[in-house]
Amino acid sequence: MEGAVADFGRSLYESTGINLTILYDEFDQKRFISGLGMTIYLSSLSLIFSLIIGIVGAWAQGSPSRVLRYSINGFITVFRNTPPLVQIFFFYFGLGAILPRVEDADGMMGPLFTNVQWAIFSLSLFAGAFNIEIFRSGIEAVPNSTKEAATALGYTRLGTYRHIVLPLAIRVCLPALNNNLVNLLKTTSLAYAIAVPEITYVSKQIWTDSQNVPTMMTLLLITYVSLVGVLVFVMNRWERSLAIPGYGQGGGK
Amino acid sequence: MSDAFASPGRPMAVLLPPRAPEPIGFPRLTWRHGLFFVVAAVLIASMATAQTPPAQPPASAAEALSTAPATPFSVIIKWSPLLLKGFAFNIVISIAAMTLGTVTGVILGLGQISVNPIVRKVSWFLTQFFRNSPWLVLLFFAMFMIPFQFNIFGVIMPFPDWVKAIIGFALPVMANVSELLRGAIRSIPNGQWEAATSLGFTRTQTIWQIVLPQCVKRMLPPWMNLYSLITMATVLASVVGVTEMLTLTAQVHAAEGGRPELFAPLYGFAGFCFFLYCYPIGKLTQRLERRFNVKT
Amino acid sequence: MATAPTADAAPAWTPDQPIVSVRDVHKSFGGFEVLKGVSMDVKKGEAICIIGPSGSGKSTLIRCINALVEVTKGSILVEGQEVNDPKLDQLALRRKVGMVFQQYNLFPHKTALQNVMMAPINVLKQDKREVEERARKLIAKVRLTGKENSYPGELSGGQQQRVAIARSLCMRPDVMLFDEVTAALDPETVKEVLVTIRELAEEGMTCILVTHEMKFARDVADHIYFTDKGVIVEHAPPAEFFDNAKDERTKTFLGQIL
Numbered sequence: 001m002e003g004a005v006a007d008f009g010r011s012l013y014e015s016t017g018i019n020l021t022i023l024y025d026e027f028d029q030k031r032f033i034s035g036l037g038m039t040i041y042l043s044s045l046s047l048i049f050s051l052i053i054g055i056v057g058a059w060a061q062g063s064p065s066r067v068l069r070y071s072i073n074g075f076i077t078v079f080r081n082t083p084p085l086v087q088i089f090f091f092y093f094g095l096g097a098i099l100p101r102v103e104d105a106d107g108m109m110g111p112l113f114t115n116v117q118w119a120i121f122s123l124s125l126f127a128g129a130f131n132i133e134i135f136r137s138g139i140e141a142v143p144n145s146t147k148e149a150a151t152a153l154g155y156t157r158l159g160t161y162r163h164i165v166l167p168l169a170i171r172v173c174l175p176a177l178n179n180n181l182v183n184l185l186k187t188t189s190l191a192y193a194i195a196v197p198e199i200t201y202v203s204k205q206i207w208t209d210s211q212n213v214p215t216m217m218t219l220l221l222i223t224y225v226s227l228v229g230v231l232v233f234v235m236n237r238w239e240r241s242l243a244i245p246g247y248g249q250g251g252g253k
Numbered sequence: 254m255s256d257a258f259a260s261p262g263r264p265m266a267v268l269l270p271p272r273a274p275e276p277i278g279f280p281r282l283t284w285r286h287g288l289f290f291v292v293a294a295v296l297i298a299s300m301a302t303a304q305t306p307p308a309q310p311p312a313s314a315a316e317a318l319s320t321a322p323a324t325p326f327s328v329i330i331k332w333s334p335l336l337l338k339g340f341a342f343n344i345v346i347s348i349a350a351m352t353l354g355t356v357t358g359v360i361l362g363l364g365q366i367s368v369n370p371i372v373r374k375v376s377w378f379l380t381q382f383f384r385n386s387p388w389l390v391l392l393f394f395a396m397f398m399i400p401f402q403f404n405i406f407g408v409i410m411p412f413p414d415w416v417k418a419i420i421g422f423a424l425p426v427m428a429n430v431s432e433l434l435r436g437a438i439r440s441i442p443n444g445q446w447e448a449a450t451s452l453g454f455t456r457t458q459t460i461w462q463i464v465l466p467q468c469v470k471r472m473l474p475p476w477m478n479l480y481s482l483i484t485m486a487t488v489l490a491s492v493v494g495v496t497e498m499l500t501l502t503a504q505v506h507a508a509e510g511g512r513p514e515l516f517a518p519l520y521g522f523a524g525f526c527f528f529l530y531c532y533p534i535g536k537l538t539q540r541l542e543r544r545f546n547v548k549t
Numbered sequence: 550m551a552t553a554p555t556a557d558a559a560p561a562w563t564p565d566q567p568i569v570s571v572r573d574v575h576k577s578f579g580g581f582e583v584l585k586g587v588s589m590d591v592k593k594g595e596a597i598c599i600i601g602p603s604g605s606g607k608s609t610l611i612r613c614i615n616a617l618v619e620v621t622k623g624s625i626l627v628e629g630q631e632v633n634d635p636k637l638d639q640l641a642l643r644r645k646v647g648m649v650f651q652q653y654n655l656f657p658h659k660t661a662l663q664n665v666m667m668a669p670i671n672v673l674k675q676d677k678r679e680v681e682e683r684a685r686k687l688i689a690k691v692r693l694t695g696k697e698n699s700y701p702g703e704l705s706g707g708q709q710q711r712v713a714i715a716r717s718l719c720m721r722p723d724v725m726l727f728d729e730v731t732a733a734l735d736p737e738t739v740k741e742v743l744v745t746i747r748e749l750a751e752e753g754m755t756c757i758l759v760t761h762e763m764k765f766a767r768d769v770a771d772h773i774y775f776t777d778k779g780v781i782v783e784h785a786p787p788a789e790f791f792d793n794a795k796d797e798r799t800k801t802f803l804g805q806i807l
Contacts (some may be wrong), residue, residue: 005537024316038588067255077532078524080535080591081481081485081526081527081535082485082524082525082527082528082530083485083486083488083523083527083532083639085488085491085492086488086499086520086523086524086527087491087501087524089499089516089520090517090520090524092522093516093517093520094516094517094518094520094521095517097513097516097517098513098517099738100513114286129519130463137698143652143654145650145652145654146654147258147657148617148650149648149654149655149713150619150656150668151617151643151651152643152647152648152650152717153667153668153670153716153717153720154639154640154643154644154672154673154720155668155671155672159672163667163671164656167658168657168658170654171658179270181279182385183360185645186385186387186388187387188387189387189388189390190389190489192492193492196677200389200390200393201388204393207397212395213398214397214398215389216330216396217393217394217397220390220393221364221382221390221391221394223391224385224386224387225381225382225386228385229385244657244658244700244702245699245700245702245703246657246700246701246702246703246704249412
């Protein structure tokens, strides 16, 4: 470990009482970094899956099949109106307990899915339900006449969706999407409840072991706010790169 | 201004408001809603029964009788008074947190538009900080950072965990209300301020008598949405050891012998209770949103 | 489904037959009958104007021709092919029939050039370079050279409409449908669009136009159809139609307009 940082951490503790163990304690530092990594891992995978769910779901909502439309509406309604923590428990404890156990690499009988996988699964569904709604409102904002023009040019339903509707819808719903993805990032902290060693979980371990609650707590909050900041920055860059001259921006104001 | 996408006087075609929205829940409560609840209830119930494991080959008939496990459905029925009491506690927490958060949030929101730059900066910072932190972490924050009792003028005021939990939930509510208020105030046209000023209203009078009353309408739908979210978030209290519905659910599960197949029905029941409470709120919010959108 | 004879109506089409042949077409929306038995023939190279009061079914009729709207009853043949045949290759129809809309309907997220190039590349899977060459020529043809990289939002209504015409032409259609293409435009820009259409018609493109521009119809059309309340009231060459209308309804309409 770099001596300078560790020395700074120790002197900070001695002079101010701020005990940043992650600066000088190798063990704490390691688990904090792995926790941060786990939070980023959870967020990125759930984000990708939730976007896929959103796009596919919104597309299926426009399908001629009533059954499909109703099931998607049902899915959205249920996931929007039940606590995400209950969803995670339901999947991890409820479904996890029912699924068969499988032999792992070491020949031990283990659950089919790990808690990390369950967390990604339920977080993706949770955020996905919101994404479907968001994408749908974006798709509704694309006028029928534009879709009709695409049809007249020979585009199929899928082609129209891919080349015309989706690129426009994404631009319309980016602000709402932005919000939801920030929310997803924050919601990954719920994985704590099923012992996924993400950043909240490891921070709790660290402050329990090292008795530095206020310091770790503040650090944890700052970490989340920074992560959100990075995500918002990236999304804003994306939003700007997608901006079309003469379209949208300020049009609504 | 180019005549961009449409003829003059019309907004850009692509940004036209969505055509007459699908009549989602247009007739307030139809047979379809009823059907939905019934189906949901039946699903949970059937899931509960389906998950009863095949009875172990009993050594004797008598033993089979004595050890026959209760069906998950009967377990839920048996414990529902306790679980519902837990749920009621969740509701109490949510209302208290919402009240506290709204009051502080309005103060913080007004701070964000204060003429004093320091007040403005600090309010903005607090708002962003608490808005972008996970609710669970804020709950930890309240649980660990607030002492378990306060000594005010020699009177010892105890701070039990559930009070701290309420504060923990009020923090994100405060930040969100603050941001909502700022957005609503900004959306009031400048002309309103100018008109009020020209009529001799002071800034404070303008805010309280002209601007805020107009904000209430704009803020109501997102505020209700926030309430629904905070209600669902109250289950987080179980993570920090406050006894509420999920805590009780886990206890009931343990009391019933910790059978794994009981998990899904029990958590399903918890989810269902929240669904019954939050779904109407969500519907009402949507309805208000539509109505207000039409007018403005 | 449409009640069109399919199997027996497939003799090879030859260019001397009508390129578009509409036979007794009915169309209802809900209970409301918009088209009540419309028939017309359009020969290759002809320019046809359909005029009539709003709500008389003009737009519905030309939407039926490229199957954007399904007919309730009757038959529409385009180059001898039944449009309402459920087995019809819609793409084959759409590359034959181009359409320009009242609201231009350009894709706002693509530049003018990209709008013109998109469908041939995405739908017809044609070679990109070849399509681009063609698209640039078409943009020049509609007098928009220099605007290739502008987005629709940066163009005036008339310019957008000309891009839309180029976009349709890039599919190399045999028939062009124009649905009140100048109705949403400022008076000054109407002319530039009409000039473009007139050139097309003079070059021998088969054009079917729904329009309210009577002077234009008179100058450009080979034949005028007048519709009212879902039927074709009368049709004639322009000179005869405008100066010598026979039906009372036509006279009334022309009296109001001219």
